[in-house]
Amino acid sequence: MAGNSQRRGAMRKTNKKGMEKGSGGQRRRGLAGKGPTPKAEDRVYHAAYKRKKEQERRARGRHEKPDTGEMVVGRNPVIECLRAKVPATLLYVVEGTNADDRLAEAVQLAQHRGIPTQEVPKHELDRMTGNGMHQGIGLMIPPYEYADVEDLIDNVKSTGEAGLIVVLDNITDPRNLGAVIRSVAAFGGHGVVIPERRSASVTAVAWRTSAGTAARLPVARATNLTRTLQRFQKAGYQVVGLDAGGDHTLDTYDGTDPTVIVVGSEGKGISRLVGETCDTIMSIPMTGWVESLNASVAAGVVLSEFARQRRAEVSGK
Known part of the structure; x- marks a missing residue:
């Protein structure tokens, strides 16, 4: 009979039931349940899994990219940074660069401040700066160390003074930021x-515009301006937003209490949610045909008035 032949290579049939000796129970395990089906994004062969991994990769690129600082190039910008005492870690000078008064001054200023000078080949500075417009010189500026909002509130409280803080909304020009920092420092803020996000940061341009005051005045970063303003309100601050259509004017406003001044851009102004969080919207009296002021100028005007009020309060006591 087929299958029961005694010839070499023939397969023997058997009626034996159950598992074969030595199977290790593989067939029984194969019949066991495998649990719930994994989500699509957890299955490596599924398109949703690939999309999730791509999103994670992009998120790492956005949020985990290290800030290595900024390279300022060009003889005049480098000298301006050194004169303004912008913190720097290294001055690069291209080997064989023709020396002139500006280059000599840059090297002398760096030596005076204890900033090391390093000669590098031209192609190396080209690579570091991304172009050949460096004029043979570059200054490495380390990342700015921002303050924490909570620390800022605590530090002001420890002084016993009425806090005066400026919050910037929609300000993207670092020169405006630098000018505001300078005004806040000048008027006792x-x-x-x-x-x-979507804001100017403390770059070399802001450093230069602040005329070095960024080294002594804390600048804090907030992940959410609305929640930050609410935190100031809980700490006893009045929050004043500047806008041309304000309910109050600078002429009648009392700025002697702890105050946060919110300044928006000249074009966009203060964003809606930030404006709704403010305790007061205040305008600056101006000549009728002038529509608005630059953000740093508006901040300076209000800071000057509040500083005058505080001096008058102290002298009147």
């Missing part, structure tokens, strides 16, 4: 707060 205690700090500046900027958003983490």
